[in-house]
Amino acid sequence: KTAAVYKRRRSCYAENSEGGFRVCGSGSAGKEDRGMESEKRRGERLRRSGLKCTPRRKDVLRILEQNSQPVTAERIFMALKEEGTGISLSTVYRILEALAEKGLVLKISSAESDGALFVLNRRVHRHYMVCLGCHKMLPVDECPLGDLEKKLERETGFAVTGHRLEIYGYCRECQKARSKTNSH
The missing domain is CATH 3.30.1490.190 (Ferric-uptake regulator, C-terminal dimerisarion domain)
Structure with missing residues (x-):
């Protein structure tokens, strides 16, 4: 079971038509290697920004990396929940606020949407x-x-x-x- 969760955590997630997330890719060895490189890069980004590198912070960054569109904290929470990650919605919000404060994530407040949207700051x-x-x-x-x-x-x-x-x-x-x- 641990190996299956491990592989899923390195897969790609895409939003489906029902507003949930679906897993893309098979988690093959090549993809796992790229996932490991990406995980190291996430850890480096966190450390460079002065944040402690925790598994949950890296999980939130990973979900944001896999979405080109800004997403809500609730969507991030649901994606993590669907892959079996034990995290609360309030923890997702705290992580997003810390990432936004350090400039790793952009927080988009919109009067037209319910709550804030978050997108990875790709410096673009x-x-x-x-x-x-x-x-x-x-x-x-x-x-x-x-x-x-x-x-x-x-x-x-x-x-x-x-x-x-x-x-x-x-x-x-x-x-x-x-x-x-x-x-x-």
């Missing part, structure tokens, strides 16, 4: 379009605020350290669904 500057229908988050390819930041710094002397932009609306699929609903 990114903004999102948020669908109000299905809550899908689509990355924006360019940053329209770079020139504005420079202008504000020049004009006001304000030292800009960062920004975040979220654009709200409806994705194509939700627009189609809304138009069908409104036409009936």
Whole structure:
């Protein structure tokens, strides 16, 4: 049983259509080796940021690494629960807050979603379009605020350290669904 859990913990998790997570991959030896490298890298990231390297912190980082979309603490908790990891939701929240405080995770507070969303800080500057229908988050390819930041710094002397932009609306699929609903 321990070996099976060990292999599952190094597998890829993807969100399924019901909002849960499914395991991708077979946990073959090559994948286990890559998983071990990734686990070492996670430990190094935690130590470099000044956080103690614990199995649960590495578990939370792993789930975030496997999701390109921002996810809630509840989704992370459910993914860990499905693989048999003994962790409470409050512990997931505490870990996420500590990771966000150290800059390893970005916390996205949105008035349109229930609670915060979390995404691994890949040190890539990114903004999102948020669908109000299905809550899908689509990355924006360019940053329209770079020139504005420079202008504000020049004009006001304000030292800009960062920004975040979220654009709200409806994705194509939700627009189609809304138009069908409104036409009936």
